[in-house]
Amino acid sequence: MKRISLAIIMALVIGSLFSLPGYAQEAIQTQPSSDGNFEASLIGAKVRREVLTVKIKLKNIASKSNKMECTYKSVYYTDIKNKKKYFALKDSEGKYIAGPQDRGSNGGKVERYIDSGAQTIIWIKFPAPPETSDTIDIIIPGILPFEEIEIKR
């Protein structure tokens, strides 16, 4: 019986780690949402093979459940040094390479209620900025901009 309990605990721990990727990652920068209900933490901005992956953790800091929504077409980053702006990548079917996404949104957005104190992660793929750019500003509607974010390559 003891062995079974141990096995269950191990499975729970391992399962949790794989179920919620990125939850334990450290925040690069944290910004509030403009309605004050959420705290957004940038937990990843890394370039790999010409693709920039941005990961953001959203935590409901209000005392009640609140709706979080992100429309991927409105998300972009600016490379101020080169005066360029980049939008999220789309696949061959015109769907944004980002997640999570709502069914029926045709790959365009996510909308869900987050309980008080609970959190969720969104991620978005962008074309990488040129090698000459070290920092970018990430703009997500409803959240204060993440400014001068150092790119990891």
Added chain:
Amino acid sequence: MTSTIRMIFLTMLFFGYLNNFVIATSLYPSPDDEKTVMAAEEAVKQLGKDRGAIPIDYKTADIIGLGPIEISGKAIKVEEALKDLHAKMVGTEIQISLSGDVLFNFDKWKIRPEAEKTLHKIAKIIKELKKENVLIEGHTDSKGSDSYNLKLSQKRADSVKVWLLEKGDLNQVKFLTKGYGESRPVESNTKPDGSDNPQGRNKNRRVEIKIEK
């Protein structure tokens, strides 16, 4: 032992289900998934050498952003807008003071729809003047604690910044925000006899926008 393995399997299956529940609706299950990585790399290739970069300038900002900013369907002159907003020229700055009661509901920092026309005017001014640095300051009256007012004023300044960035389509502008709380009143919060001065407090609840000339 077989039952132990079965138990582990069922537990892992359960957490796998949970995981799927979290991201089930995604077309791409995770950023590191092979399908996602390949789709992203292909998408970049398709964009060509410039990777879909869009130059940030005033002309393209109108086309690709939220659309051209129009106030009541007609263009306005900067001078007229500045006059409407009772802007002051102070040293090397253009200063515009906006009433906190117009911008926000009591104790809130979400922009009221009624304030959007004014903010559109300010966005237009910043765009027309082609300014790159704008300072937004938040101020409150003396009701409430110092620390609360400090936070509220910062959040209000931040809200104006977000609005100008998003709805004003001013992503090429560098906005700095600062919340001063109740520390910089423009009028006294109390009358000489020590009683409340609602008119003074009203003037103190404000957001100041400072644009370098």
